[in-house]
Amino acid sequence: MGTTLSAPCRAPSVLIRTPGRLMDMSRQSIQRFVDRAFLKAEPTNAAIVQSNISMSWAELEARTRVLAASLAGASLGKGKRIAVLTNDRVAMIVSMLAIFRAGAVFVPFDAAHPREQLLKMCQVAEPSALISDDSCSDEEKSAIGASIATQLSLADIPLNAELPPDIEKTSPDDPAYIYFTSGTTGTPKAILGRSGGLVHFIEWEVSSLDLPKGIRVAQTTTPGHDPFLRDILVPLSRGGSIMIPPERNTILVPRDLVDWVSTSDANLLHMTPTIFRNLCGGRLRAEDAPNLNWLLIAGEKLNTVDVQGWYQQFGHQAALYNLYGPTETTLAKFCHKISANDLNTPIVPIGRPISETEFAVLDENGAPCARGTVGELEIRTRHASLGYFNSAAQGGFQFCDGDAVVRYRTGDFVSQQADDTLSFVGRRDRQVKLLGERIELAEVESAILSATPLRSCHVLVAPGASNADELVAFYIDDGSEAQEAFDRSALTHILSPARIPRRFIPVAAFPLTANGKMDEAVLLRMADAAGTGVAPVDEAETQANGLTEQLFEIWRSVLSHDDFGTDDAFMTVGGDSMTIMQLVMQVEENFGYELSLWDVFEDLTVNKLTTLIEEAA
Template sequence: MAFHAVHTLVRHVAERHPQRIAVEDPRGALTYAALEALSDQVATELSAVGATAGDFVLVLAEDRREVIAAVLGVLNIGGVFVPLDVTGPRDQVADVLADTAARYAVVGSGRPDHTAKLPVTTVAVDATKRMAPTRPVSSSHRPAPDDPCYLFYTSGSTGRPKGILGRLSGIDHYVRWETDLLGVTDEWRVSQLTTPAFDAMLRDFFVPLTVGGTVCVPPTGAVLDPPKLLTWLDEQQITLMHCVPSVFHTLVDAASRSDAELAALRVVATAGERLPTGDVERWFERYGQRIGLLNLYGPSETTMTKTYHQVTASDVDLPSIPIGTPMPGAEVLVLDERRRPCPPGDLGEIYIRTPYRSLGYHNRAEATRAAFVPNPLTGDADDVVYRTGDLARQLPGGALEYIGRSDHQVKIAGVRVELSGVESVLETHPAVEKAAVAAFDGPEDVPYLCAFVELSSRADDGELRGHLRATLPEAMVPAVFVRLEELPRTISGKIDRRALPEPVPADDSELDAFPPRTPTEEALARLWTRMLPVGHVGVRHEFFDLGGRSLQVMRMLTQVRQEFGVEVPLADFLAAPTVECLARRLDEETRVRATLSGESGDGPR
């Protein structure tokens, strides 16, 4: 198909439908005309300070209206946008600046703490100010298919993130494929649930914007509050939702107890993790097949996703939901250890062949050569395929079944985690002599990371977690730390990962120092031990320091509501996430209700 730069497609929509709503954010809405005016201002000011085609431009904004305007403005001058999560670790900005040597940044309103001392020239973008219509920015740059246009960072083996450099044709190819497959029109309202720092935001933004639809952003915290997210999807008449299976799982739980009919929702597209058959079965039981389920697969290196499967009710009888077949413009090879094609049913590694792959890893020539290799079936150096490291087998109907990883990389809450990268950061702590990190399936089949450490001096779990959190996102921080006198090693002296022990639930004397004292505390402690990789719970230890994850919080609060009959707002729990504080709130609520009803009592119902 003929190439079209996505930002020019958005401009064409703005010219035809200037008053149509382009973005709805809790802070306000932007029409296509206002979005174009804001992006043109960004482009004009970037050009005025010297930014030109090919320059890296950081995007630091939380308001999605400002993120989208900044991205379009950078594309308008032929630049490379580098979006960062302003709520993430502060060290990430320094790491990205060191990697890119970027000289420019577009900064949104309300984030002065992230930008006050940046050694770059900054341009402001503020969606709260009304912009007068401007003439389209005049640029001598004409977009070409292979133009570099974005840089997204993913986990690296040294602990420093790797930047994946994308090309314009990759975005265009994926976006037009999805809009054609689903029949997306200008009436569609598409959810935007992910952080701007992940490449999934490309489909959230450009699938609707290139056809005249609306990008819809939920209220803050809704992704971690399934009933709130479900209500928002229903009330805002969302047509298409992209999410990771972890979020879908929490939504299924909420839907089973809700009367939300999701009348406008046509498709839920999942990607980033294995999609459990149990969740699919429960979803179909609640909504039938009126709402389509689309399971997507593909690494960021090949531009978003490259295989797809439209889920049916019969899929629930399979061991796992297939990741499907290649989209047009992509080919999948399943090869054995000798790089020969695997017969159907045999396990092999996935190689992806597509002209719409990324341009490789920025400043990582060796890593790029190791991942983007000549096609083993042709030997042609110009016939490049991406070696994913993912294992799969071909099912009788031709679809692929994802099995797992062939290396030390895992997915936690949809985030790709390079285990050696976590180890590298952990080993920079002065008390850590050596570390090995592994993934395990925890309670309720929620995967978690365990760090096995050799220590030269005492360091408690909180200190080690704090050290990691200064650099790494939540998904990369181990839930459990196991101290070993010596890590198991092979004859050659390497860490023997197969000999690492299965983590036993924590039996820390610190936990014993704060045992449950009341029936409510005892009930909550039992609930937490069912959810978290711990043997028992100290009532003053925080949920997250016991291995809890953000998406587990709402599942826990849902069970609290079922067991105690008390609705605890997410924000209230996050302000004091301990058994002690939660139990105090539940007991107070129980006493108030008992007083009003003339009864007495406490503890779970």
């Protein structure tokens, strides 16, 4: 199957406003960018740091050079799609940089994703080769690699090799990577990233923030999410250090996240608003991270209450930026530096376009909207991706023959303010119709945050009585008296009856997907469990030990069901990233016992937890 990269181009009929500030950005491929970055880096400086282990720039250069030479020698160079399957973050970084140096296309497969999802990705991307290592089981590698012609093990790569002098060079308009987004049919869509577009964003970030040489960047993004690219390439471009968390789940537990940020001495963090809330929830203080200077937040809407909580704990030591941009237009295309003026609005603006980016706010007929009017955002840039790979349907893309600029209809609703900044209103696909009213869920969330004591909330549509759809609001339970006294009738003055959620469900923390975004599927399961009520406790099984009974009650609370026994493992009866956090927090709060993630993953049962707590007493 081929790549569809063009579509009929209509004559321009929209007003493009507010071009971003132009900079003297170089036009180079990611292949040349990586090679030049290695030449400029100080060889003995630390390139990658994880706990007490570090890898120098000289060692990283050698490992990527050897792997790139092996790829080139196997005719897996320019344009070839190379999938990488590993649980080892360092191995993923080495593989990505080697693939770029070989001129090939990086296709990351996050080993934490369900196998069926990875198989669908494999069918769409049609990789020519699979790189893997011993961090994945032979069963995993054989299942994913069954349809891939060439399979390479990092353990079999020679210790030394030089890049062949005749390695084929790539151009800025060649493909560099594939990342996936959800498709409406259940089949993921593969976004083919443009080499020069990736370099443009990295150079923009480094230049705009005036990032210093040797910067330490925290690696908070999983490999299956495209901000992973900036986690790696920003420190690479400045000869800095990539700081990797000790465990994959470190960023999911607020206390562990704060401990790691503090000990890593990171200067810059990229993160989603949900991870940002975890950082705030862990109560990071300025004295804990004196050298933390930049936080770049992107991926979801950023609520002002989260920023207020951050300033209360951390002050103004670090500069906060809100970034916006779909994967289709390469990482991010709008930026807003957060200031005190933003603390008086429910949602932080997404700001203005970055360099070499233009936009229009359009109504349903494709005509420009007046300032202050909500419309769909269209982005115009020559640094967009190359479109959807192996797909005749190009969605919101519009490629014009003979014109380097790509127009992309984002499906996001925004409004343009008097000072030309944009404010995010919501997704087109987050509009619902209930009781005859068209409702924007983001609007309901903003109203709740502005008129109630709730600090964070997420509103979804879920089946209610008689399976009729209703609005359900999930909120972070902070245990405050103000929250306990909250009465939903306070919303009747600002929302119509159809817009007021019928149910408010407290959660200890919002569940996250592997990409660090809100896991709405988990929230819907919680809504379903909360609506069905809770079955009575099996007294015969739990009365024998008072501690066991208390722990059984905690498990039942966090899992929202009691269909398990005291010898059933937590992860086999519905445990996930969100309920793990709730369990850890409740056990520490009630018994003062610090439950490790390893204990949870190693077949933790109620009886085992009882023994652990008793032995620690």
